[in-house]
Amino acid sequence: MDLTQLKAELQSLATKAAEIDRRRGEGAKPLFDERLFTCLSRLLSPCVAEAKSVVDTLEREKESGKLSSLRAAHLCEKLVNQLSALQREVATVSIRAKEKTFVPKTRASISQLYQDLAQHQDWERRLSDMVRDAESKLGRCDTFAEQQAAQKHLLTTEKRLARCRDAKQKIESRIAFREKKG
Known part of the structure; x- marks a missing residue:
């Protein structure tokens, strides 16, 4: 299981998230549902950090031999959902900015x-x-x-x-x- 490309994508998302957070500031309510991100952040950067921690958990449990196939499937599904949500949020920043001005x-x-x-x-x-x-x-x-x-x-x-x-x-x-x- 090579997670190098995934880590690079998360690093790219972290950079974009930091820029968006700096420009947009903190929202009035959490960006994502608590089932997707437990941090309930109103900024993007903590959500990216949570996704990174899922990758770290995958690596740590694999290296220690404690990663079962069921656990791996669960963590991978969670990670895919988190990444999709983060990518959608980053991709729709300009649309959301226009929504606020409307x-x-x-x-x-x-x-x-x-x-x-x-x-x-x-x-x-x-x-x-x-x-x-x-x-x-x-x-x-x-x-x-x-x-x-x-x-x-x-x-x-x-x-x-x-x-x-x-x-x-x-x-x-x-x-x-x-x-x-x-």
Whole structure:
């Protein structure tokens, strides 16, 4: 079990997380669910550190001969879920920054509705790409644990895509109503 590439990825994530934490600051609530990260941090860096500790645990238990196949599967699944969550968070920082600046108006102008529609179309395209990537990753899984994690990621991404499409449809309906109304 060579974890060199995984450690390099975690080091890269640690650097990005530190930069994001410095720019964004501490959030109002924990970034992730307590089942995913026990640290319940409102910053990214402690979550990356927790993922690193899972890798350290894997190595330590393997070297001492105490790592059973069941324990290894559990730790690997946890690590895959943590890495996916961290990578998603890092990848969506710019989107989250825009979400904070968005203030819903009681009566948005038609131009604002078109801007919102364009934004949702962009998100839909990105999410469709993510679904295709997740489907491709699912097809390349070697172990059952990897397959389960990939399936879970695919399902989550498909749900996000469905919500995005629903929101886009509502915006399109509002535009049609406003244009009909004049």
